[in-house]
Structure formats: C-alpha cells, structure tokens
Amino acid sequence: MSTATRTTAPDDERGAASSEIGGSHDLSTWETLKRGFALSPELLKGLWVTVLLALFATIGKVLIPFVVQQATDHGILAEGGPDVGFVVTAVLIAGGAIIFTSIAQYAVNIRLFRAAESGLATLRLKAFRHIHDLSVLTQSTERRGALVARVTNDVDTISMFVQFGGIMLLVSTAQVLVATILMAVYSPILAGVVYLCVVPLVVLITKFQPMLARAYGAVRVRVGDLLGAVSESIVGAVTIRAYGVEDRTQGRIDAAIENHRVAAIRAQIRSVMAFVSGQAFGGITTAIVLVVGTVLATDGRMTLGQLLAFLFLVNLFTQPVQQATEIFNELQNAVAGWRRVIGVIDTPADVSDPGEGGLRLPRGPITVDFEGVSFAYPGGDRVLQDVDLTFDPQSRIAIVGETGSGKTTLAKLLTRLMDPSEGRVLIDGVDLRDVAFDSLRRRIIMVPQEGFLFDQSLLENIRFGRPDAADEDIELAMTELGLDAWLATLPLGLATQVGQRGESLSAGERQLVAIARAYLADPDLLVLDEATSAVDPATEVRIQRALEGLTRGRTSVAIAHRLSTAEAADVVVVVDKGRIVEVGHHAELVGAGGVYTRMHASWAAQQR
Amino acid sequence: MTAATRPVGRPAPTPAILRQGLRVIWTGIRQQRGIFAIAVVGSVLWAAATVGTAWAIGYVTEHEVTPAVEAGEFTAGGLWTIFLVLFAVLVVNMTGVVLRRVAASIAGFNLQASYRQRVTRQYLRLPLSWHHAHPSGQLLSNAHADIEAAWQVFNPLPMAIGVLVMLVIAGGQMIAVDPFLALIGFLVFPGLFAANLVFQRFMAPRITAAQQLRAEVAEVAHESFEAGMLVKAMGREQEETERFGKVTNDLRDSLIDVGRTRGVFEPVIEAIPVLGTLAVLAVGTARVSSGDLTAADVVEVAYLFSILAFPVRALGWVLAEIPRSVIGFRRVDSVLQATGSMQYGEGRLPRTGPARSLSRQVSYAYADPGERAVLGADQPEAAVEATGPQRAMAIRNVTLDVPAGTTTALVGPTGSGKSTLTNLVLRLVDPDSGSVSLDGIDLRSVRKGEVPAVGTLVAQQTFMFDDAVRDNVTLGADLPDASVWDALRTARADGFVSAMPGALDAVIGERGGNLSGGQRQRIALARAIVRKPRLLVLDDATSAVDPAIEQDILGGLRESSDGMTVLVVAYRMATIQLADHIVYLEQGQVVDQGSHDELLGRCQGYGDLVNAYAREAAERAAVAADEEPTR
Structure with missing residues (x-):
C-alpha cells in the first residue's frame, strides 16, 4: 500500500486529481539551473578540467594584447630607435601563446560540446520517458505537437548556454577578478570609480532578468502552440481537404506563426536593451575614468602613462562584464527551455507503477472485481457510479450500453489506464494499484477502437505485442485468427508497410492488425473495446470464433454494439448512464424487459 | 527499417556550399530589403563608432588630458569636453548597435515567419499521397527547426557587413600609411578564406546529417506520443524509450561531430588576424630599422589591426552558420518546390438540388509508404510518388x-x-x-x-x-x-x-x-x-x-x-x-x-x-x- 498516488492524494480524490503538464514557472532561475544540472549530470562531469583549460586560454587571450603593447612601447618606440631583438622576442612569445591558446581553446570546445550534447540527450530521454509515464488523461492536456516541442526545440534552446554561456560566465568572472586586483594596485581611487559605475548596471540587469525570463518563456509557449497548430494541419489532412477548410486552418497557423514572430522579436528587443546597457556601462566608465584620472594626474597623484595603462585595465574589466550581460540573455533563454522540460518531468504521474514494492502476479486464469468504483474526469461529473462487478476466471463478458454510457471508462479502469476516483479494481484479489506494471501489462491487454499502428511493416506492428516473437509465431497467429485470406490479398504479405499511423490500411484492416497484436501478446485478460x-x-464472426476458441483459457471482456457479441458471451453487463443496470446471460436478459431487451430488439430489427 | 538507418542525402562538398550560402543570404536580403538596410546602417554606425572610439580617446588625450597634466591644473570645460566627446561616440555606437541588432532580428524572424507561412501552405496544398510519404514529425521539424536553421545567419550578418565596412576604412588607412605593410596584413584574408573552405568541406555533410537526425528525433517523438495509449496498454514504455534513445544518441553523436569541426575552426579563425598583427609588427620593425618607415606608422597600423581582431570574428560566425543555413534552406526549399499538387480548373458546380x-x-x-522521402535529399521530390x-x-x-x-x-x-x-x-x-x-x-x-x-x-x-x-x-x-x-x-x-x-x-x-x-x-x-x-x-x-x-x-x-x-x-x-x-x-x-x-x-x-x-x-x-x- 505505498503507491505514489496514495501518498499525494487522499483515497477519495484519486483519479480526479489528474495533473496537467506544467510549465514550472514557479521555479526561480537558480532553482531551474540546479534542477537542470542535476537532471543532466554529464554537464558537470569533468567540468573543472574544462574550466582550467578555459582559464589557460583566457590568460593567452589577455597576454597577447599585452605582449603586443609591450612590443610597441618598449620595442618599436624604444628610446634610441627600435629594439629589433626585443620585438622579435615579443613576437615569438605572442606566437607561442597563440598556439597554446588555440590548442587549449580547441580542447575546451570539444569538451563542452561533448558534455553539453551528452547532458541534453539524457534530458531529452528523461523527459520522453516521463511523458510516457504520465497517465493518458495527463497526456491529453497538451497537444502532441507541443509535447514534441518539449523534447526537441525546448531542449535545443538550452544548448547554446550550456555549450558556451556557462563556461564563459566562469571565465569572465575570473577575468573580472584579475582586472579588479590589477586596477586596485594601479589606483584604488579609480578602481572605486569603476565599481561605482557598475552599481547602476547591476541594478538594471537585475531588473531586466525577470522581464527577459517572461519574454523567453512566452517564446517557448508560442513555439509549442505553433507546432500544435502545424501538427493539427498535418494529422487532420483528410478532414481539412474533405471540408475545404484549408483557409481557416491556414488562418490559425498564420496566427500562431505571427504570435511566435512577435514574441521572438519582443524577447530579442529586450535582450538588446540588456546588452546595450552593458555597452553604455563600458563607455561611460571609460569616460568617467578619463575625467577623474585627469583630475588625479593634474594633482600629481598619478602619471599620464599610468592613466593610459589604467584605461587598458578598464577595458579588461568592462569587456567581460559586457559579455556577461549577453550571457545572462542566453541564460534566460535556456532557463525558459529548461522550465518547460522540467515542467514535464515534474508533472506527477498520477497513474504510476508501484515501483519496487509492486506485486508480480503469477500467470493463469484471472479474476476481476470492481468494488464501489466511481469515476469522474477532472472537473466533470461522474461518468461511472458505484460499480460492483465480479468477472470469473475464463469467462467471456460482454459490456453493452449506449454510446457515452461509460463502457470505455470501465475498460480503461480495468486496464489501469486510469485509476478510479473512488473504490478499487482488483485482479486475483489484489488492488491494481499494487501490481507492478510489467506484471499487469503481461496479464491484461486492451485493444481500443482506434488502434494505433507504427510506420513500419505489418510484421513489426504485430510483433509489438510480443517483441521476442519469431516470424513463424506471427504467421501462425494470423492463420489462427483466420486472417490469412486477407493477408493473401497483399502482394508483400506481412512485409507490407502500413504507412504513418497505418494510413495505408483501411480502418477495418488496422483493427485486424491491432487484434493480431494483442492476440500475439497472449494476455490472461483480453479487453476488446469496439x-x-x-x-x-x-470477418468479425471469424475472428470472434477464433478468439473464443482460444479464450477458453483466458478471461475476455468485449465492449460491442453488435449484440452478436453479447449473445455469445457468458455474462452480459449492461451499462446505462454510468451505472450497471443489468448483469446476466443473454437468455435471461433478453426477456427481462429492461434496457437490454430494448437494445436487443433494435439490434434484431436491424438484422431482420 | 528504423528511422536512423535510412540513408541521408549528403550534398557535394563546397565551395558550392559557400556559393549557395551567399545565394540564400541574397534571397533573404531581397525579401527584407528595408529592414535589412536599417540593420546595415546601424552596423555602419557601429563600425564607425568603434574605430571612432580609438580616435576619440586619442583626440581627448592629445588635446585635453596631456595639456592639463602638463599644466598641472584642469578646467571644468576641459573635463566636460573629455566626457562629452567620449559620450557622443558612445551614443553613436549604442544607436548603431540597437539599430543593427533589433533590425537584424526583425529581418530574421520576418523571414522565418514568412517561410513558415509558405511551408505550411504547401502542407495544406500538397496532395494526401505526398503526406503519406512524409512523416508528420519530419514536417513539424521542417516548419520549425529547418526554417530556423536557414535564417539564423541573419543574426550575425549585419555585424559582419559592418566589419567589412570597418575593414575598408582600416584598409584604406593602412594603405595610406604603407602599402607594403598593408599587403602583409591583407595576407590574413586569403588565410581566412582558405580556412573557411576547409571548414565548409568538413561541415556540410555533418550538418546535413544532424538536421536529418533532428527531424528523425521529432518524428519518433511525434509517433510515440500519438501511440501513447497503445504504449501504455501494452506496457512498452521501456522499448519506446530505447527506440527514442537510439535516435537521440545518434543526434548527440552527430552534434558532437559538428562541434568537433567547429571546435577546430573557431580557434583557427581567431588566431589568423593575431598572426597578421604579429607579422606587421615584425616586418614593420625591420622596415623602421632600415629607415623606410617611422615607428609611429607601424604603431598606427598595428593598432588598426588590433581593433579589427575581435570584430573579424563576426565574419567567422557568418561563415560558420552558412552550411547550416544552406542545408536548412535546401530542406525547406524541397517542400516549397514539391510538385504533384492537384490541378484545378475554372469551372463551377451547381449549388441546388441533389447531385449525381x-x-x-x-x-x-x-504509393508504397516504404518509400519515404528525405527532405532536401538529392533525388527530386516527385520521384517519391512512384508507386x-x-x-x-x-x-x-x-x-x-x-x-x-x-x-x-x-x-x-x-x-x-x-x-x-x-x-x-x-x-x-x-x-x-x-x-x-x-x-x-x-x-x-x-x-x-x-x-x-x-x-x-x-x-x-x-x-x-x-x-x-x-x-x-x-x-x-x-x-x-x-x-x-x-x-x-x-x-x-x-x-x-x-x-x-x-x-x-x-x-x-x-x-x-x-x-x-x-x-x-x-x-x-x-x-x-x-x-x-x-x-x-x-x-x-x-x-x-x-x-x-x-x-x-x-x-x-x-x-x-x-x-x-x-x-x-x-x-x-x-x-x-x-x-x-x-x-x-x-x-x-x-x-x-x-x-x-x-x-x-x-x-x-x-x-x-x-x-x-x-x-x-x-x-x-x-x-x-x-x-x-x-x-
């Protein structure tokens, strides 16, 4: 009794407390970074070596202009004519420094690329896995296109920062420290002036950060919307063409494109403002230092040479500070992406695997009990109410009722695609929530009405039911289901590619594949939802017989409108407006004068 | 056949890529003429102000600071002059940067938006058979990542143009000082060009592979999320994660490969101008000793070089973006050029009564759905429709x-x-x-x-x-x-x-x-x-x-x-x-x-x-x- 859901929600709220995929807007920049690095440990692996190399590279970069300056001042402009020897020495030193710096820089680049891409691949994978761990209900709170964005573009957004930004921030900090020390040595007063100039910049940047965060966050949301809209136009291609609503669809896409454009430009303008304030800081600092320095120099408190040397140091100081404003922009962009990915990962999986404590049940005939089960979709009325049912092992159950009466909900609760809001569902006397997923999914399989097919061959699609099945097993399954005649109409047989979502097959053919897939999986309880x-x-009659022949050893639950299924079942369960109104054998119910009698009469009239 | 094993069309390596890159850039510039012009004006302002900053510091040092220090006293007017001259240059510089960066990003995002509109119009216009041959995830990636890749180059582009302006100004100055020394300096450019050619050659196939893998990652994710319920019902989360992990890891390796190439290129591009500066110093010193030049001339040329060293990197950024831009554009263009749309006539149908x-x-x-198209691959799009x-x-x-x-x-x-x-x-x-x-x-x-x-x-x-x-x-x-x-x-x-x-x-x-x-x-x-x-x-x-x-x-x-x-x-x-x-x-x-x-x-x-x-x-x-x- 220790499932994750139980600890977070009281019993009577379970299921109803289905979560929505969040954006994690409440995480601060710092918390986001901490979470982000924790999720991708590769980012920090060996980082200190990289930082060391980066510092070497930076020393080289600072050293070269210094050597050039020395060569100019003391070599070319040496008193008594140019000192060729000095210049040559200086050029050689600088040349060596360039080679050294380039190699160090190359090593830094490679290490950073490797760490960044490895870390982001891990992040993609974690987010992907978690999306699959979310309940069907939670998944449906976001469009597929937007979900795709969370594992693709949102992650890509982070890459710039983790490739360059983070390390540059560290190096810049080091450079600022070095420059500060040097400035303080040359002239503590001017160093103080420089620091006074930094204050307004720090205030400004701090103010800009949340604005930038909002702007970049908005861009991420717009990208999600954009991909959602585009995805709809691709997946809904047939409907859009059949109804000639291309213009309307395009209008919606155009709106999403425009919203994204505006948001992206807005974010860019804000980042330019942040950058320009860094630039203003650099320029104004130089001007003020020159003014104050002039005053100090006229007082004789420093020489003209010292003043000009100090300007060089100011440049050494302001340059990394300006760079930092740029990196902060990139940081906020990355944080916006991170928040979206973390938002997915932190969305609680409300129908979750009990984990280590999960029970593994032995295979064999299965008993199912519904005890006082009710279910409501989040924010909706109850669609199932006080269901008490028992399915005996090896029985064939038919669930019938009007559309929308709650049959599919029943099937989803039975297969634990959702958890009941109240009550419990048990197999072999064990609460479904306590059964380990791998055990549960071996024993219970549902075939939904619109079975999804992958863009692969028929063979691979059927093998999805049992990955270790040999080709012969699959052929045998097709024969047993009586589908070999249909297969014979396909020149490539099982090698036929089904196309995206199985679109090269008709809806009926897709259902045949879905049934073969479930049949191959050989569960103890097979749930067929239309x-x-x-x-x-x-063909249906043929399949039904085949399934029956083989369901002798297993329990089967079939939801069907064609009441031929009910006629053949051991037990018929009649659902009406979310309640079980009748349970019994077809022969008993058909004359009972209840809902079933009415349904059957209309069905029989159709068959005439 | 898994997504990752599908052959990826690799374009013939460069210098064709560079030429195509310039064509893509030109296409974009033509479409965003006005805004791009503003960006270039901004960039020129920025370039002038950057060269101007050095001039301004020199000017105030010579005319205000030095006299004041020598006199041992300063005037308020003198101090104001120092501040205002520097401030004026700064304002020009900032104005330039704002114009350049804002206009560049507007141009870039306008292009992205306009191409997204065109591409999605194609999606809606092209027949269902075309859709069957192109996985949804790939089309999603095309509408976003490929278009972004194609036009990202517009971010560094105006700056690079500004740098060119700067080079022209500085080059003119250098030639005026000493043509021989300037020539040595200009040897840098063939060096940059050669380095870039080598870079493009290595980069193009890698970027192509990376963009295709990006699309495949999107494709697997899209399909897998659509199959969400099935994956759950069959308990195949782990297998799906492995399938996604395979393309994700391929993408990772491919991007690391791209990074390795870039990682070599960037230090080289940065080192070349510095080597030029050193060459100028060495040769200049020799010429000063032989009496052909004054020390001040060498200092001036060396200084011009040193202020160019950083901005020249912007050229490198543009060059580094070009393969990505070309590949992205090629993938986008293959959708825009796709044929096989339905032909319509001018006739009308009656609007009343039951139809026959x-x-x-x-x-x-x-069409055989096994024959799937790779966007931007060498084979023409129409070939996909073969049954x-x-x-x-x-x-x-x-x-x-x-x-x-x-x-x-x-x-x-x-x-x-x-x-x-x-x-x-x-x-x-x-x-x-x-x-x-x-x-x-x-x-x-x-x-x-x-x-x-x-x-x-x-x-x-x-x-x-x-x-x-x-x-x-x-x-x-x-x-x-x-x-x-x-x-x-x-x-x-x-x-x-x-x-x-x-x-x-x-x-x-x-x-x-x-x-x-x-x-x-x-x-x-x-x-x-x-x-x-x-x-x-x-x-x-x-x-x-x-x-x-x-x-x-x-x-x-x-x-x-x-x-x-x-x-x-x-x-x-x-x-x-x-x-x-x-x-x-x-x-x-x-x-x-x-x-x-x-x-x-x-x-x-x-x-x-x-x-x-x-x-x-x-x-x-x-x-x-x-x-x-x-x-």
Whole structure:
C-alpha cells in the first residue's frame, strides 16, 4: 500500500486529481539551473578540467594584447630607435601563446560540446520517458505537437548556454577578478570609480532578468502552440481537404506563426536593451575614468602613462562584464527551455507503477472485481457510479450500453489506464494499484477502437505485442485468427508497410492488425473495446470464433454494439448512464424487459 | 527499417556550399530589403563608432588630458569636453548597435515567419499521397527547426557587413600609411578564406546529417506520443524509450561531430588576424630599422589591426552558420518546390438540388509508404510518388453511378477499396485512370473549393480540432447556433452536448480526447449535416454509434435529406436497407450491384457478408439446442 498516488492524494480524490503538464514557472532561475544540472549530470562531469583549460586560454587571450603593447612601447618606440631583438622576442612569445591558446581553446570546445550534447540527450530521454509515464488523461492536456516541442526545440534552446554561456560566465568572472586586483594596485581611487559605475548596471540587469525570463518563456509557449497548430494541419489532412477548410486552418497557423514572430522579436528587443546597457556601462566608465584620472594626474597623484595603462585595465574589466550581460540573455533563454522540460518531468504521474514494492502476479486464469468504483474526469461529473462487478476466471463478458454510457471508462479502469476516483479494481484479489506494471501489462491487454499502428511493416506492428516473437509465431497467429485470406490479398504479405499511423490500411484492416497484436501478446485478460467495429461482419464472426476458441483459457471482456457479441458471451453487463443496470446471460436478459431487451430488439430489427 | 538507418542525402562538398550560402543570404536580403538596410546602417554606425572610439580617446588625450597634466591644473570645460566627446561616440555606437541588432532580428524572424507561412501552405496544398510519404514529425521539424536553421545567419550578418565596412576604412588607412605593410596584413584574408573552405568541406555533410537526425528525433517523438495509449496498454514504455534513445544518441553523436569541426575552426579563425598583427609588427620593425618607415606608422597600423581582431570574428560566425543555413534552406526549399499538387480548373458546380456522382472506369493504387522521402535529399521530390508493388491496386476499373436524390450503399469485405472509392468520389485523391464527375462535370475541371462546397465526407476515423464544439461543427463557417443545434439534433448529439459544461462552447481538446468514439462520430456527422451538402458520403460513419441511435440518425437524415444524394459505406443490414441501390465490391472491383434482394439471390459473397450475424446466431442457437439435453 505505498503507491505514489496514495501518498499525494487522499483515497477519495484519486483519479480526479489528474495533473496537467506544467510549465514550472514557479521555479526561480537558480532553482531551474540546479534542477537542470542535476537532471543532466554529464554537464558537470569533468567540468573543472574544462574550466582550467578555459582559464589557460583566457590568460593567452589577455597576454597577447599585452605582449603586443609591450612590443610597441618598449620595442618599436624604444628610446634610441627600435629594439629589433626585443620585438622579435615579443613576437615569438605572442606566437607561442597563440598556439597554446588555440590548442587549449580547441580542447575546451570539444569538451563542452561533448558534455553539453551528452547532458541534453539524457534530458531529452528523461523527459520522453516521463511523458510516457504520465497517465493518458495527463497526456491529453497538451497537444502532441507541443509535447514534441518539449523534447526537441525546448531542449535545443538550452544548448547554446550550456555549450558556451556557462563556461564563459566562469571565465569572465575570473577575468573580472584579475582586472579588479590589477586596477586596485594601479589606483584604488579609480578602481572605486569603476565599481561605482557598475552599481547602476547591476541594478538594471537585475531588473531586466525577470522581464527577459517572461519574454523567453512566452517564446517557448508560442513555439509549442505553433507546432500544435502545424501538427493539427498535418494529422487532420483528410478532414481539412474533405471540408475545404484549408483557409481557416491556414488562418490559425498564420496566427500562431505571427504570435511566435512577435514574441521572438519582443524577447530579442529586450535582450538588446540588456546588452546595450552593458555597452553604455563600458563607455561611460571609460569616460568617467578619463575625467577623474585627469583630475588625479593634474594633482600629481598619478602619471599620464599610468592613466593610459589604467584605461587598458578598464577595458579588461568592462569587456567581460559586457559579455556577461549577453550571457545572462542566453541564460534566460535556456532557463525558459529548461522550465518547460522540467515542467514535464515534474508533472506527477498520477497513474504510476508501484515501483519496487509492486506485486508480480503469477500467470493463469484471472479474476476481476470492481468494488464501489466511481469515476469522474477532472472537473466533470461522474461518468461511472458505484460499480460492483465480479468477472470469473475464463469467462467471456460482454459490456453493452449506449454510446457515452461509460463502457470505455470501465475498460480503461480495468486496464489501469486510469485509476478510479473512488473504490478499487482488483485482479486475483489484489488492488491494481499494487501490481507492478510489467506484471499487469503481461496479464491484461486492451485493444481500443482506434488502434494505433507504427510506420513500419505489418510484421513489426504485430510483433509489438510480443517483441521476442519469431516470424513463424506471427504467421501462425494470423492463420489462427483466420486472417490469412486477407493477408493473401497483399502482394508483400506481412512485409507490407502500413504507412504513418497505418494510413495505408483501411480502418477495418488496422483493427485486424491491432487484434493480431494483442492476440500475439497472449494476455490472461483480453479487453476488446469496439475492437472490430470497422470490420466486415463475416470477418468479425471469424475472428470472434477464433478468439473464443482460444479464450477458453483466458478471461475476455468485449465492449460491442453488435449484440452478436453479447449473445455469445457468458455474462452480459449492461451499462446505462454510468451505472450497471443489468448483469446476466443473454437468455435471461433478453426477456427481462429492461434496457437490454430494448437494445436487443433494435439490434434484431436491424438484422431482420 | 528504423528511422536512423535510412540513408541521408549528403550534398557535394563546397565551395558550392559557400556559393549557395551567399545565394540564400541574397534571397533573404531581397525579401527584407528595408529592414535589412536599417540593420546595415546601424552596423555602419557601429563600425564607425568603434574605430571612432580609438580616435576619440586619442583626440581627448592629445588635446585635453596631456595639456592639463602638463599644466598641472584642469578646467571644468576641459573635463566636460573629455566626457562629452567620449559620450557622443558612445551614443553613436549604442544607436548603431540597437539599430543593427533589433533590425537584424526583425529581418530574421520576418523571414522565418514568412517561410513558415509558405511551408505550411504547401502542407495544406500538397496532395494526401505526398503526406503519406512524409512523416508528420519530419514536417513539424521542417516548419520549425529547418526554417530556423536557414535564417539564423541573419543574426550575425549585419555585424559582419559592418566589419567589412570597418575593414575598408582600416584598409584604406593602412594603405595610406604603407602599402607594403598593408599587403602583409591583407595576407590574413586569403588565410581566412582558405580556412573557411576547409571548414565548409568538413561541415556540410555533418550538418546535413544532424538536421536529418533532428527531424528523425521529432518524428519518433511525434509517433510515440500519438501511440501513447497503445504504449501504455501494452506496457512498452521501456522499448519506446530505447527506440527514442537510439535516435537521440545518434543526434548527440552527430552534434558532437559538428562541434568537433567547429571546435577546430573557431580557434583557427581567431588566431589568423593575431598572426597578421604579429607579422606587421615584425616586418614593420625591420622596415623602421632600415629607415623606410617611422615607428609611429607601424604603431598606427598595428593598432588598426588590433581593433579589427575581435570584430573579424563576426565574419567567422557568418561563415560558420552558412552550411547550416544552406542545408536548412535546401530542406525547406524541397517542400516549397514539391510538385504533384492537384490541378484545378475554372469551372463551377451547381449549388441546388441533389447531385449525381459518376465515376467512370476509375483505378487507383497507393504509393508504397516504404518509400519515404528525405527532405532536401538529392533525388527530386516527385520521384517519391512512384508507386511501389506492395499493394495491388486499391480500385480497379470501377464504374459507380450514384443518381441524384438516391441513396447508394457500398458493401464489401474489409480492405476491398470502399474508403478509397469514397475518397475518389469527393476528389480527395485523383484516380490514376478514369474520371470522376458531379452532375456531368469532371471534378478536375472545377475550381478549388467547389467540391467541398457541394459534397461532404464523414470519414471512418473522425478528426476533432482542439476547439469548441461549435467550431468543430461549423469549421469556421458563419452559421447561427440554431443551425448548429439542428445538425446536432439530427446527428443525435444534442443530448450529450447540452450536458457538457459550456455546451457549444465546451472545448473538445485535441483529437476529442474525453469524448467516446460514438460521440465523436456524432459530432463529425453534425459537421457534415450542417453544411447541407448535395452529396453526402458516409464512410462507415456510425460504426461506433449504438444501433438504436444509428436508426434514429438515419431516420432523421432521411427526413432532412430532401435534395441530398447519399453514398454510404455500411455493414449493418438496417443501413443497407435504407439504400435504393447497393454496390458490392471485392478486392477493388465491383462484383455485383442491384437491390438487396437481387444481390441476396445471386451474389454469394454479399450474402455471406450481410448474413454473417444471422447465420452465427442461428448456429449458436443450434449448438445450444444440441447441448440442452445433455445438461
């Protein structure tokens, strides 16, 4: 009794407390960074070596202008004519420094690229996995296109910062420290002046940060919207064409594109403002230092040469500070991406694997009990109410009822795609929430009405049911299900590619594949939710018989509108407006004068 | 074949890439002329101010600071001059930077937006066969990542142009000082160019691979999230994560590969100008000793070089972006250039009365979905449409006549081509041979939008937009709520819709997540009914609706179907019996047609199909009767 859900939600709120995928806007920049680095430990692995190398490279970069300046001042402009020997020595030193710096820089680049891309790959993978761990309900709170953005573009946004930004920030800090010490040695007063000039910049940048964060956050949201809109136009291609609503769809996409454009430009303008304030700081500092320095020099408190040397140091100081404003921009951009990815990862999986403590149940005939089960979608009315049911092992159950009466909800609770808001579902006397997922999914499989097919061959799609199945097993399964005749109409047979979402097949054919897939998986409890609704009657009857022949050893639950299924079942469960109104054998119910009698009459009238 | 093992088209390496890159840049500049001009003006201001800063410091040092220090006293006016001169240069510099960066980003994002509009227009314009050959995830990546890659170069571009201006100013100055020394300095540029050529050569194939893998990562993610429920129901989260992990790791390796190349290039590009400065110093000193030059001249040239060293990197950034830009643009362009869109004529279709649909000798085969296109690969896009042998023709020489005002039922086993035929009738696809007409007018000869205005399809699998119920019914058409309710009533959807919070304003959510299959189908039906089509095609559109409600709906349709021709794909006897005429298909061909009784009498396949349930029930009853006495 220790599932994650239980610890977070009281029993009667379970299920109803389904979560929405968050943006983690509440995480501060610092917390986001901490979480981000913790999620991608590769980013920090060996970082100190990289930092050391980066410091070497920086020393080289600072050293070269210094040597050039020395060569000019003491070599070319040496008193009594140019000192060729000095210049040559200086040039050689600088040349050596360039080679050394370039090699160090190369090593830094490689290390950073490797760390960044490895770390981000890990992050992608974690987010991807977590999205699959979220319940069906939580997944449906966001468009697929936007979900894709969370593992692609949002992650890409982070890469710039982790590749260059982070390390430059460290190096810049080091350079600022060095420059500060040198400035203080040359002239404590002027050093103080420089620091006074920094104050307004720090205030400004601090003010800019949240504005930037909001702006970049908005861009990420717009990218998600954009991909959602584009995705709809691609996946809904048939409907859009059939109804000639291309213009309207384009209008929506255009709006998403425009919103993204405006948000992106707005973020860019803000980042330019932040950058320009860094630049203003550099320029104004130089001007003020020159003014104050002039005053000091006229007092004889420093020489003209010292003043000009100090200007060189000011440049050494302001340059990394300006760079830092740029990096802070990139940081906020990265944080915006990070927040979205962390938002997914931190969304609680409300239907979760009990983990280590999860029970593994032995395979074999299965019993199912619903005890006082109710269910409501978040924010909605109850769609199932006080369900008490028992399915005996090896029985064939048919669930019938009007559309929207709660049949599919029942199936989803039975297969633990959702958890009940109240009550519990048990298999073999054990609460589903205590059964380890891998055990549960071996024993119970549902075939939904619109089974998804992957863009692969028929063979691979069917093998999805049991990855270790041999080709012969799959062929045998097709024969047992009586699908070999259909297969024979395909020149490539099982090697036929089904196209995206199985679109090269008809809806009925897709259902055949979905059934074969579940059949191959060989569960103890097979739940068919309108799984043959698009299949022709002759094929359906054939499949039904095949399944029956083989369901002898297993329990099967079928939801169907075609009441032929109910006629053949051991037990018929009639659902009406979220309640179980009748349970019994077809023969008993058909004459009972209840809901089933009415349904069956209309079905029979159709068959005439 | 997994996504990652698919061959990736690699472009021939460079200098073609550089040339193409310049062409892409030129294309972009032409489209954003005005804004780009502002960016360049800004960049020139910035360049002038950057050179000007050194001049200004020199100027105030010479004219204000030195005299003051020598005199041992300063004047307020002198101090103000120092500050204001530097401040003025700073203001010019900042103005330049703001203009340059803001305008550059506006130009870049405008280009991105405009290409997104074009690409998505293509997505909507290109035929379904094209969509079948291009995975959704790849198209998503194209609309975002590829376009971004193509135009990212506009961020450093204006700065690079400013740098060029700076080079011209500085170059002129250097030549004025000493042409020989300047020449040494200019040796830097062939060096930069050569380094860049080598870089492009190594970079282009790597970037191509990376962009393709980026698209594949998006593709796997998109497919996997769409399969969310299945993955869960089968407990395949781990396998899916491994599948995603494989492409993600390929992308990672590919990006590291890109990084390794860039990692070499950048230090080299940075080192070259510094080496130039050193060369100038060494040679300059020699020339000073030989008396050809003054020390001050060398200092000036060396100084000019040192202020150029940093900005010259902007050239490197642009050059480094070029392969990515070219590859991105190529992928985008391959979508923009894709052919095979439907051709439309100028004709119109009548708007009143029931329509007559006639398909004459039509055949249709699907393209092999195994043959998937790689965007921007060398083979022309049209080659994708070649049909593969994997599937026999879906429809072969079918003639289907649906007389005006009648109801025709299409019956046939699963996979016999019924849906394909409905798609042909409403010109969602064009037949490979034969012709389809409405009221005697060939569908290929009418304007775009005419067929949807007259004929409506309710497909087997419903598609819901992430919108309110009302919008899902009207699809943007300007219709009063009363009509929407009427349509919902006919589709028997008024009950559950009015029970939803917000009723018509209730948002369904992408793919209509919280509705049952039958509810979605009924909204889709209402969507068709509200348009009062002259030809209504129902492709097993009530498969998830229970029989009683289906009867209601069909009855309601019959009442309101004055002036409507109906073509219905059906399995249920009751639906079939509503039809005036029945066409029986098997393996893409018409086997027989006539009335229900006629077909029952002479077509065995038809009889087997429609009587399957009855026979099944009878057999069960017989078995039950046999078993009875033994119990």
